[in-house]
Amino acid sequence: MARYVANRLAQAIMLLVIVSAIGFAILHLAPGGPLSQFAASAQMTQEDLDRVTRQLGLDRSLPIQYLDWFGRMLKGDWGKSYRDGEAVLKVISSHLGATLELMATATIIAVLLGCWIGVLGALRRYSLFDTLATVGAMIALSIPTFWFGLVTIYVFSVKLGWLPAGNRETVGDGSFLDLLHHLIAPALVLALVETAMWGRFMRSSMLEVINQDYIRTARAKGLPEWRILTVHCLRNALLPMITVAGLQFPTLLGGALVAETVFTWPGMGRLFLDSIGYRDYPVVMGILMFSAIMVLIGSLLADILYAVVDPRIRVG
Amino acid sequence: MTDATFSTVQPAPGQAAWRRFRRHRLALAGAATILILVLGSVLGPYLLPFDDTYIDIMKRFAPPLSGAHILGTDELGRDVMARLMMGARVSLSIGIVAMVMAMAVGIVVGAFAGFYGGVVGAVLMRLVDAVLCFPTIFLLIALAALTEPGLVTTTVLIAATAWMWVARVVEAQVRSLREREFAVAALAFGSSNLRIMFRELVPNAIAPIVVAATLNVAKAILLESYLSYLGYGIQPPAASLGNMLNNAQIYLTSAPWLAIAPGVAITLAVTSFNFLGDGLRDALDPRMNIP
Numbered sequence: 046m047a048r049y050v051a052n053r054l055a056q057a058i059m060l061l062v063i064v065s066a067i068g069f070a071i072l073h074l075a076p077g078g079p080l081s082q083f084a085a086s087a088q089m090t091q092e093d094l095d096r097v098t099r100q101l102g103l104d105r106s107l108p109i110q111y112l113d114w115f116g117r118m119l120k121g122d123w124g125k126s127y128r129d130g131e132a133v134l135k136v137i138s139s140h141l142g143a144t145l146e147l148m149a150t151a152t153i154i155a156v157l158l159g160c161w162i163g164v165l166g167a168l169r170r171y172s173l174f175d176t177l178a179t180v181g182a183m184i185a186l187s188i189p190t191f192w193f194g195l196v197t198i199y200v201f202s203v204k205l206g207w208l209p210a211g212n213r214e215t216v217g218d219g220s221f222l223d224l225l226h227h228l229i230a231p232a233l234v235l236a237l238v239e240t241a242m243w244g245r246f247m248r249s250s251m252l253e254v255i256n257q258d259y260i261r262t263a264r265a266k267g268l269p270e271w272r273i274l275t276v277h278c279l280r281n282a283l284l285p286m287i288t289v290a291g292l293q294f295p296t297l298l299g300g301a302l303v304a305e306t307v308f309t310w311p312g313m314g315r316l317f318l319d320s321i322g323y324r325d326y327p328v329v330m331g332i333l334m335f336s337a338i339m340v341l342i343g344s345l346l347a348d349i350l351y352a353v354v355d356p357r358i359r360v361g
Numbered sequence: 362m363t364d365a366t367f368s369t370v371q372p373a374p375g376q377a378a379w380r381r382f383r384r385h386r387l388a389l390a391g392a393a394t395i396l397i398l399v400l401g402s403v404l405g406p407y408l409l410p411f412d413d414t415y416i417d418i419m420k421r422f423a424p425p426l427s428g429a430h431i432l433g434t435d436e437l438g439r440d441v442m443a444r445l446m447m448g449a450r451v452s453l454s455i456g457i458v459a460m461v462m463a464m465a466v467g468i469v470v471g472a473f474a475g476f477y478g479g480v481v482g483a484v485l486m487r488l489v490d491a492v493l494c495f496p497t498i499f500l501l502i503a504l505a506a507l508t509e510p511g512l513v514t515t516t517v518l519i520a521a522t523a524w525m526w527v528a529r530v531v532e533a534q535v536r537s538l539r540e541r542e543f544a545v546a547a548l549a550f551g552s553s554n555l556r557i558m559f560r561e562l563v564p565n566a567i568a569p570i571v572v573a574a575t576l577n578v579a580k581a582i583l584l585e586s587y588l589s590y591l592g593y594g595i596q597p598p599a600a601s602l603g604n605m606l607n608n609a610q611i612y613l614t615s616a617p618w619l620a621i622a623p624g625v626a627i628t629l630a631v632t633s634f635n636f637l638g639d640g641l642r643d644a645l646d647p648r649m650n651i652p
Contacts, residue, residue: 063491187631192624
């Protein structure tokens with residue numbers, strides 16, 4: 046086990062290095078590179094620009110600059126926002142809560158609903174329910190999240206007036222019920238794609254388990270059907286879902302960005318788009334790297350957790 | 362090609378696959394819808410008396426089915442139907458061209474990684490893993506914001522964020538096919554590595570590649586709509602299904618039809634390609650089991 050974890054950790058660190066190299070390359074792809082913000086200002090003379098270049102160390106060779114940048118990232122110095130001079134990590138962490146709240150709620154809905162649909166679909170394979178669920182999942186995966194958000198706003202906010210059209214809370218209210226009221230629509234919109242995904246994976250995982258020998262053995266022993274279903278089937282079918290959770294993470298994060306845009310949710314996605322609008326490259330790069338690192342850690346945790354619950358993985 | 366080269370796919374080729382595909386009614390419906398969308402976007406604009414960029418400020422916000430405008434007009438009095446057809450033309454083209462680009466890169470990377478394995482394979486596939494760490498939409502928007510927006514940029518960027526899945530599929534296929542008799546035989550004949558890779562191995566992995574290509578079109582259309590909706594894709598006055606929704610949110614209360622038509626069109630196009638891909642997967646290789 047320790048060997049497996051060490052192995053997986055080494056892989057993750059290697060990935061982090063490549064990820065950071067890609068991030069660094071993108072940063073230098075910006076028109077004018079990291080200097081562009083200064084060059085845009087009319088008061089800057091060429092001498093000023095040269096001085097800034099030296100101060101920022103941009104006259105050094107790219108590999109040295111990269112090592113320096115990577116080193117500072119590891120130390121937690123991700124630069125300062127152009128907009129208000131706040132440290133990038135601080136800006137990101139102040140928006141992280143809202144995004145995590147949205148993602149967690151959507152995931153809970155998606156896992157419960159998706160697993161239920163998947164299990165039922167697998168048990169009654171090719172039934173009307175299964176067919177409808179499969180077709181429905183495919184359509185759900187094809188609807189653009191932002192458009193579904195617009196439709197939701199139109200129906201439930203504009204027409205019915207049941208739900209607020211956006212934001213995280215009513216200004217001056219902010220009670221638990223008010224927060225919950227604002228959370229419903231964006232969380233459901235984000236949960237749509239996730240539910241479809243979880244449903245499909247759960248269905249195929251369940252189908253795989255149902256045909257295993259130990260299920261037949263359990264039946265042959267005369268165990269009651271509910272016990273076979275919960276203890277033997279469900280427990281084993283749920284295991285691969287840990288991997289699904291890890292795989293789903295980038296999609297979930299991307300979906301949160303889109304949902305936040307439509308519902309003006311003050312999270313990381315909203316911050317990302319605002320920062321792009323302001324050409325606030327340190328924050329843009331920070332969020333890009335931060336989300337990649339989150340994905341990296343997510344898949345690492347999923348793999349390790351899977352190895353803990355399924356001993357077969359550790360040996361392989 | 363001998364029979365042996367086909368042994369990964371079901372022994373009975375062509376006809377059995379076509380029979381299985383025909384049974385997949387949703388895939389047929391998808392193919393039909395794609396045909397209608399393509400025909401509509403290619404021929405439609407010529408049949409309509411309105412130009413997609415013609416501004417008629419006196420007739421702004423005409424609701425659907427009122428007078429000559431079947432789907433109404435937008436905030437500048439442009440005919441929504443004409444814009445929808447031109448937008449579908451742009452979105453479908455981007456979807457298909459981006460798919461071709463992503464396939465080209467993905468197949469080359471996957472073939473090299475799968476064929477050579479070892480250090481080359483490890484480096485290439487870790488690169489694939491690393492790019493996949495970035496949530497696609499974040500990466501796409503960041504790249505789009507740093508470059509000049511437009512048709513070409515949008516297409517290239519979508520391809521740049523979509524080739525990794527193809528590479529994974531091709532790598533796995535090539536890695537397992539490499540050990541097969543026909544590949545070993547080709548090597549014994551003295552075929553060059555490149556020839557073995559692209560004349561023997563890749564053609565034998567055509568089933569999963571075709572499926573990946575179809576699903577890739579769906580993905581590319583979806584990504585274009587996200588990018589253009591957020592304002593970093595196709596720029597007005599040119600229409601795309603995504604950028605038609607760009608202003609729709611502002612007029613949601615007064616002119617909801619502006620949001621409905623493009624959204625339905627995107628969903629229809631993406632669903633069709635997804636169903637088609639699903640049907641092709643069942644038809645070409647019943648054993649392939651990617652949920």
